[in-house]
Amino acid sequence: MKEYVVHHVVDSEKELESLKQFLRVNNLPADDISLNNNLFLVFYNTHEALVGSGGLEFYNDLALLRSLAVSQELRGQQLGKEIVNQLLQEAAQRGIREVYLLTQTASYFFRKLGFEIVAREHVPESIRKSSEFAQVCPAAAEVLKLKL
Numbered sequence: 509m510k511e512y513v514v515h516h517v518v519d520s521e522k523e524l525e526s527l528k529q530f531l532r533v534n535n536l537p538a539d540d541i542s543l544n545n546n547l548f549l550v551f552y553n554t555h556e557a558l559v560g561s562g563g564l565e566f567y568n569d570l571a572l573l574r575s576l577a578v579s580q581e582l583r584g585q586q587l588g589k590e591i592v593n594q595l596l597q598e599a600a601q602r603g604i605r606e607v608y609l610l611t612q613t614a615s616y617f618f619r620k621l622g623f624e625i626v627a628r629e630h631v632p633e634s635i636r637k638s639s640e641f642a643q644v645c646p647a648a649a650e651v652l653k654l655k656l
Contacts, residue, residue: 513559513587515594518548526550527575530558534577540639541575547598548575551591562591564599564607567634571599573609574640592621600656607656608635610649623652
């Protein structure tokens with residue numbers, strides 16, 4: 509049975525630090541994320557424990573989806589899909605036309621949601637210059653794109 513979760517926009521440095529700790533526990537990069545021109549959602553269970561997260565970095569009419577994590581006990585219950593759907597709705601409302609992401613482990617998950625693998629050389633320069641693309645994720649990470 510799916511546990512009830514509620515989402516919240518990260519809007520303070522204290523919440524950002526909590527998100528960073530959650531990402532580290534889930535083996536995702538966290539040190540380079542900030543609230544500046546970004547949107548991060550966090551998802552809490554009924555016990556007010558952080559159980560999921562996801563974010564968008566905005567680059568004009570493009571976005572980079574990152575920091576998607578679901579706590580171990582809730583994996584397989586569609587929370588990851590729900591988080592991505594919430595982020596894509598936010599992107600669409602902001603006039604984003606393409607969403608990119610990098611992954612080493614979740615390519616199949618994102619392809620089921622409509623993302624397509626794209627060659628690194630076909631990624632717009634603004635996305636390639638992001639810290640996640642340029643410094644954080646290894647060159648072996650797959651790049652995926654979704655047109656909105």
